[in-house]
Amino acid sequence: MFKQFCSAKYSNKPFLISNGKTYTFSDVKNLIVEKYNTLPKEKQILIFGEDNFDFIITFFAALFSKKEIFLVDKNSDYKKEYTYDNSVLSFKTDKNADYKINFFTSGSSGESKVVRKSLDNLFSEAKIIGETFFSSNRKLNFSSTTTLNHLFGFTFHFFVPFVNGFVIDTNGVKYPEDVKKTNTLLVTSPSFLAKLAKYGSEFPNNPKFIVSAGAKLEDDVFEYFEKKSTVIEIYGSTETGVIAHREQSSQKYLNLFSNVEVIEYENNLLKISSDFIYEKEFLLSDYVDYSSPDKIVVKSRADRILKIFEKRISAQKVENYLKQSDYISDAYCLKIGEKLAVSAVLTNVGTDYILKNGQLQFIKLLKNYCSEKFDIIPQKWRFLPEIYKTDSGKFDKKKIEKIFLTNLSFPLVLSQDVKENQAFVELVFWDNSNFFKGHFNGFPILPGVVSLYFAVFFSECFFKTTLSPNVIRKIKFSKLVYPNEKVILKLSNSEKSVAFELLSGQNVCVSGVISKEILY
Numbered sequence: 232m233f234k235q236f237c238s239a240k241y242s243n244k245p246f247l248i249s250n251g252k253t254y255t256f257s258d259v260k261n262l263i264v265e266k267y268n269t270l271p272k273e274k275q276i277l278i279f280g281e282d283n284f285d286f287i288i289t290f291f292a293a294l295f296s297k298k299e300i301f302l303v304d305k306n307s308d309y310k311k312e313y314t315y316d317n318s319v320l321s322f323k324t325d326k327n328a329d330y331k332i333n334f335f336t337s338g339s340s341g342e343s344k345v346v347r348k349s350l351d352n353l354f355s356e357a358k359i360i361g362e363t364f365f366s367s368n369r370k371l372n373f374s375s376t377t378t379l380n381h382l383f384g385f386t387f388h389f390f391v392p393f394v395n396g397f398v399i400d401t402n403g404v405k406y407p408e409d410v411k412k413t414n415t416l417l418v419t420s421p422s423f424l425a426k427l428a429k430y431g432s433e434f435p436n437n438p439k440f441i442v443s444a445g446a447k448l449e450d451d452v453f454e455y456f457e458k459k460s461t462v463i464e465i466y467g468s469t470e471t472g473v474i475a476h477r478e479q480s481s482q483k484y485l486n487l488f489s490n491v492e493v494i495e496y497e498n499n500l501l502k503i504s505s506d507f508i509y510e511k512e513f514l515l516s517d518y519v520d521y522s523s524p525d526k527i528v529v530k531s532r533a534d535r536i537l538k539i540f541e542k543r544i545s546a547q548k549v550e551n552y553l554k555q556s557d558y559i560s561d562a563y564c565l566k567i568g569e570k571l572a573v574s575a576v577l578t579n580v581g582t583d584y585i586l587k588n589g590q591l592q593f594i595k596l597l598k599n600y601c602s603e604k605f606d607i608i609p610q611k612w613r614f615l616p617e618i619y620k621t622d623s624g625k626f627d628k629k630k631i632e633k634i635f636l637t638n639l640s641f642p643l644v645l646s647q648d649v650k651e652n653q654a655f656v657e658l659v660f661w662d663n664s665n666f667f668k669g670h671f672n673g674f675p676i677l678p679g680v681v682s683l684y685f686a687v688f689f690s691e692c693f694f695k696t697t698l699s700p701n702v703i704r705k706i707k708f709s710k711l712v713y714p715n716e717k718v719i720l721k722l723s724n725s726e727k728s729v730a731f732e733l734l735s736g737q738n739v740c741v742s743g744v745i746s747k748e749i750l751y
Contacts, residue, residue: 280380345391361395445541453480472507572611640664662714677712
């Protein structure tokens with residue numbers, strides 16, 4: 232089946248490195264035979280990815296025994312949804328297409344599922360990758376921070392070097408110093424690279440190549456490493472295999488791989504065909520710009536699946552789960568940086584709880600609630616009177632993002648009443664807000680600049696104007712505002728300005744008029 236194991240030409244060629252020891256194809260063949268004789272009799276086999284060396288030996292033994300392979304890890308829910316099936320059809324030929332390898336993924340739906348590949352899919356992909364990037368580099372050791380039971384690690388750390396004649400270092404890379412040789416190709420993730428770049432970490436031996444996939448590699452991180460190594464960013468999915476790539480941070484588009492064909496492009500959605508896809512065709516779950524035959528620009532996901540440090544989570548599932556609680560009536564999830572964020576509308580029970588126990592205790596309660604269901608839990612929270620939407624009825628993501636990205640701690644918004652030229656917003660400025668620190672020690676009061684900031688913020692949200700906070704008229708401070716005090720922000724919109732008042736009961740605490748520019 233594999234000439235590398237059958238031909239004397241490859242017998243003494245180095246293949247695997249484990250704990251400093253090099254194994255030739257002949258050595259590995261003997262280990263495969265030993266493993267083959269110990270495999271279970273079932274026609275399906277689950278292979279875990281905890282040890283790369285054992286994974287590779289077991290994988291080949293399972294192939295030679297013609298078993299259907301399921302690649303799983305400890306986080307997979309295969310025990311609940313998948314069991315051995317003795318009725319699976321046995322293989323009738325030795326054709327690569329008849330060998331089936333199954334990968335667990337959340338895919339574009341967010342639901343755990345199995346994605347099937349044939350051996351032909353995997354061979355074709357590895358061959359094209361080798362021809363595209365590594366045909367002139369014959370001495371490379373492949374190392375990885377990823378595991379082999381997911382397609383990216385499997386393809387780049389295992390099958391690409393196997394098919395193209397490179398050496399696989401099965402020892403995982405956890406730290407920069409684990410990269411021992413300068414002729415290393417490092418298979419890794421954007422999150423691993425981002426952490427190194429953030430703290431200015433260096434590889435003692437710079438890899439010759441760095442291959443990244445799983446999420447977008449931010450340009451500044453790309454720039455940091457391309458000064459030292461050849462960086463390759465891969466775009467693809469478990470369902471499709473590799474789709475496109477780029478090798479320069481300044482390159483704003485991705486090049487399609489040579490045998491990836493676009494067969495349909497409509498409403499910024501691509502349907503592609505390639506030898507890497509089991510069913511030959513697949514509709515991508517990302518919005519893309521496609522204006523030339525071999526280039527694409529990925530814009531955003533077309534579904535509600537969010538990637539947080541290369542892990543996928545269904546925003547819809549988190550929202551639905553939160554709405555099942557007694558505390559949340561509506562919710563909207565989004566990704567802020569590399570954190571899962573939730574804007575939530577409170578029920579009366581939720582409002583009573585947060586006012587009685589405080590924001591920190593309430594968030595802790597919600598995090599504990601989410602941890603019972605999800606591996607990734609929301610880290611950023613905003614409590615709003617509604618989930619803001621555009622005029623067309625879609626979620627107003629820009630407005631919600633703006634709420635999360637403000638530098639000041641965001642207040643609790645208990646209610647709002649917005650008309651054409653007037654708005655009333657009921658607020659609570661929490662005692663743990665960052666602007667109370669030092670203002671003043673032992674006697675915290677709301678800074679005037681914070682009153683002004685949120686007057687501008689909510690005016691721009693409600694009236695779709697741009698204000699000039701540096702042009703303030705008639706500003707007056709009449710009463711102190713304390714932490715956890717309920718206040719009303721009153722906004723009055725006119726042609727050239729917005730007047731605001733911050734009220735505590737019937738008392739005016741702050742008032743003023745801010746100039747604006749109308750956006751056309």
